[in-house]
Amino acid sequence: MPELPEVESARSVIERSALKRTIVAVDDTDSYVCRPHPPGQIRDALVGTELIAAHRRGKTMWCDTATGPVLGLHLGMSGKIVIADADGHEVDGGDHWEYGRAPGDYRFSRFALTFADGGVLRLLDPRRLGRVRLDPRLDDLGPDAATMTGAQFARALTGRAPIKARLLDQHALAGVGNLLADEILWRAKLNPARPVDAITDPERRRLYRALHTTIEEALRNGGVHTLPLVPERRPGGQCPRDHTPLVHGAVGGRTTYWCPKHQL
DNA sequence: TATAGTGTTATCGG
DNA sequence: ACCGATAACACTAT
Structure with a gap:
């Protein structure tokens, strides 16, 4: 599903709806999507801080945090970012979904940030080819296709x-x-x-x-x-x-x- | 039941 | 070392 345009809409969702919200809990238990980080490592690095910026080059996203490491996000073949408010209502819908998912279906949640107000950012990814990692390397990426000269x-x-x-x-x-x-x-x-x-x-x-x-x-x-x-x-x-x-x-x-x- | 697949990466051969 | 082709990865939809 996601190519550059879909990743850009995911990035803008994060930018509009997930910045400057204190992170109180992290689900990083999917050790395939979160590899090579052992379960708990990403959680320990993010709890207590907040995302302050969301960037993208090509299909790779990364978020700066106020006091912690950079959070790298890649959607792989089937990944999608979904943000819900404390009442469970999904906000700021972006791209459409290929796997027939209905709102509220979090069977394929592979990573999640819970904010102080009860909101949750989830990475949904049935095929688990997406990636979450701290301080991702960006050196291997060429210039962004959308803006290259x-x-x-x-x-x-x-x-x-x-x-x-x-x-x-x-x-x-x-x-x-x-x-x-x-x-x-x-x-x-x-x-x-x-x-x-x-x-x-x-x-x-x-x-x-x-x-x-x-x-x-x-x-x-x-x-x-x-x-x-x-x-x-x-x-x-x-x-x-x-x-x-x-x-x-x-x-x-x-x-x-x-x-x-x-x-x- | 068998197969393809919108992404990345390790591995193999030239 | 460089370049390109291929398989593997995990899982769903058809």
Whole structure:
């Protein structure tokens, strides 16, 4: 579910609704999501302090605390941030949910902060591929895909990998996931398997423009599912431009859909 | 019952 | 060391 636009809405939920609230309890007992921290370590580091800022680069979020370490949050494949008030009512809903979850269903709560007023911030994550950790390393992340410059983008496009594999490489640029990559390449009319070193300068500029317009549109409209190609990524899907049947295969190890007529 | 999957990372081979 | 491909991770929905 979460790619850069969804993570950004999760970050803004935290920013609006979880800052400057004293933390009185922490559930960090899911040792898979909280690894490598042993149960209790994150709790002991956070109880008594408060979040004071929420940041994001690519799909990684981190929160500064008033007196403790930085709290790193990653949503993985199925993670979602939900905040409830003391009465249990969920506030500040962000992105939509893929696993048919109803409000109040906390079966998949993997991490939780309880605030002094009784409110609770939860990380829900059925597949448990999300991550919570103290003082996360950010050095390995490339520049944020939403704000990177054309020069940074050109720097990211060296080597011989398929262009889609490079767009997915979080070391090269941070934030593009499988759905965004297909959408961006479709808009730029580039074949996902094209080697990076076969991309011409005009094509790279087209791709850079598609990167930004696609992310902006997804942010504005409420997520990657609102983009035109995404709902067509299924057997029988058609090119939104001219209804050519899309073809699919694996590129960069991920399921990939593209239009055989436009994407060359 | 079998399979795919919107992310990351360790491991293997060139 | 660099680069890319692949498997593994955990669990649900189809």
